[in-house]
Amino acid sequence: MIPDIDEDEDTPPIVNKKIKTENGVLDKVSPNITSPKTRTTTTTTTITTNKSTSSVKTTPTTRKPVLIKKEIDSSSSDSSSDSSDSSSSDSSDSDSSSEDEKPKKAVTKKPSPASSKKNSPKPTATTPKKAAAKKKPEDSKGKKKTTRKRKIEETEEEDDNGKNRWWEEEGDEDGPKWQTLSHNGPVFPPAYIPHGTKFLYDGKVVKLTPEQEEVATFYANYLETDHVKKEAFRDNFFAEFRGLLTTEQKKTIKNLAKCDFSHIHTFLQERKETRKSRSKNEKDAEAAEKKKLQEKYGFAMIDGFKEKIGNFTIEPPGLFLGRGAHPKTGMLKQRIYPSDVTINIGKGENVPPSPIPGHEWKDVVHDNTVTWLAFWKESINGGTKYIWLAPSSKIKGQADRKKFEVARKLKDCIESIRKGYIKSFTNDSEEKRQLGVALYLIDFLALRVGNEKGEDQADTVGCCSLRVEHIKLGKDNTITLDFLGKDSMRYFNTVKIRPDAYKVLQECVKGKKPSELLFDDLSVAQLNTHLKKQMDGLSAKVFRTYNASITLQKELNKMDESEYSTIEEKILYYNRCNREVAILCNHQKAPPKNLSETLGKIDDKILEYNDLIDLCRIKLKLKPKTSDKDDIEEREKERLKKLIEANIAKKEENKTDKEVSFDTKATFERSRNIPDGEQKINDKIDKYEKQIKKLEIQKTTKDELKTVALGTSKINYLDPRITVSFCKKWGIPVEKIFSKALRDKFPWSDVDKSYKF
């Protein structure tokens, strides 16, 4: 960090970041957050806006929190007895130096794996949910649907209990990845079935062979999307398409603009509709079929345990959807056959037969130094595509946990590393100065390292590949970074940096053309070699993990219980901390297409409730709060009119417009009925006010998160144990924060509330 600006050594800055979408709309994301210190204030400010609202949110769902409370109580009493076990095993098999970080941790003897497997009621991250599953039926008056669903879940989880609880055992994480491995091989996408829908060129029907039709159909599918707006996409596709034409066809079909795929497009739309409206029986049958396939091909046996496979189907052929300005976007991704696929399987295991007659596997290997089950080369860039186990597997889980352990280790040496790179700002060697500043930017701004890229890829950069054109040196040690990063997401950020770093950057820019490398004396390999020397296992990406997790931990610690008292509010707080991390890591998403529309609708609703409140006030002979009577009545008329129009538009055939209009009016007026009696009217006002507050929260959240994606950091950067301990501390059911998939991914995260990253 920058000690002279930033007092909080460990926390990365949440900077004055503006996110600009590709079309040039400029949005400020947390504009007044400039450093951890100010951030505190900001958070509090936001909280205040929300404080009032949160009570609204909880009220309608009182039943749930009460239930939840019970579950938590029971589960936390379970866990207090043995959770220290899991946290001690956690650290002992990874990093002893982190031991002193956690003074609270009792060193209890490890449970023998055998006994812990079945006998002890060991809680997992999913325990509270199990309790919920068991209690819910009594509680919710036996709703058929829920009961059935719960049962399924329960069986699934009970299954889990007999399974591989690897995180409780001593792990040998180096060495071979597996001892035995068997699986049924990948599934291939179905062969293309021609539909015969007509294709026109220059208004005339051109008969297509199945191969030609297939590719035309790929394109037709994207007609309404942004892909076809890219020139490269159209050009690349057309080149592929023409490549499939006969010499004769080529003579006429020369211009994509004259190709008419609209009939195929319509056909595809209709087919989607038909699929959607299949009978329930059909859907069920299909689901059953899918499940059967999943059962057979979706699992591998590895070291005696059944593990889920992440992606067991080979990617189907299609058009390559490269992100951003990828020069190859729109090219044809060729169909993959068994003869393209190499299988990795245990020695002596049954090699699955090739599912396509006449094609044999490209190769069968028995390599237990790797974790893939199969791979093939894709036709666009010659890249390798793999079949791997799912994130819930031991192999993935161990690697994931290790990643966080490395990041925690960084915590112990971050101070000296920071001192080191700051010192090198004034080193005599230009190379050392550049390395220092690059590292500083990676640490301070959570930049990616930025490997070199080829000409045939989108022009995106990271720290080491930054060019002079990507940085502007402003006044007062301020820099503005503006570049396209991974996935062509724009990183646009103005931030004040250390003066000594600023000086080095001035040097880096001096006399260089915009297209030249900012750090021309530095390579990624050098940088990582340097980091390896500082700490075992350290590389540039660890800084992102470290800064993301430490930020979450620190932000969560700051929570003011009195401001966030209910579970709902605490979850809101958690999400806000999560958001800070997402902004730090520049995790963006495209804003919802109809955001302004949605927000407008909410505004309308709020206005409507305000009007209703005022109507109540008028009846109470009080002065209306927001509008005068005439305005309100005007709007009410308008509302009724719109409602009638809408209802007429979707009316049933046997009704006349008049009938609909009459009914709608009656319903509308009933909804406007204000009861008699002061108390009743006041109750009504209360109800409306709560609605308004709820809508306002909704609006703020939507707005705050319109371009920020929380998921990526949750899945990849935040040590799940921080979240679990936060949940335990405040009695929040983990499943409120971690989806099923995440709970499955992090079975090893069941620590007690004293866990510290």
Next chain:
DNA sequence: AGACCTACTTAGAACCTTGTGT
């Protein structure tokens, strides 16, 4: 030393399911 290759993690968009309000 650096180009290339392999194996893995990280990423947003597309798609699908579930929950919620009317």
Next chain:
DNA sequence: ACACAAGGTTCTAAGTAGGTCT
């Protein structure tokens, strides 16, 4: 009961990083 939005899952592109080859 139904529409629609929210949220979760799936898909596959796009990174990182270490090893190997020249």
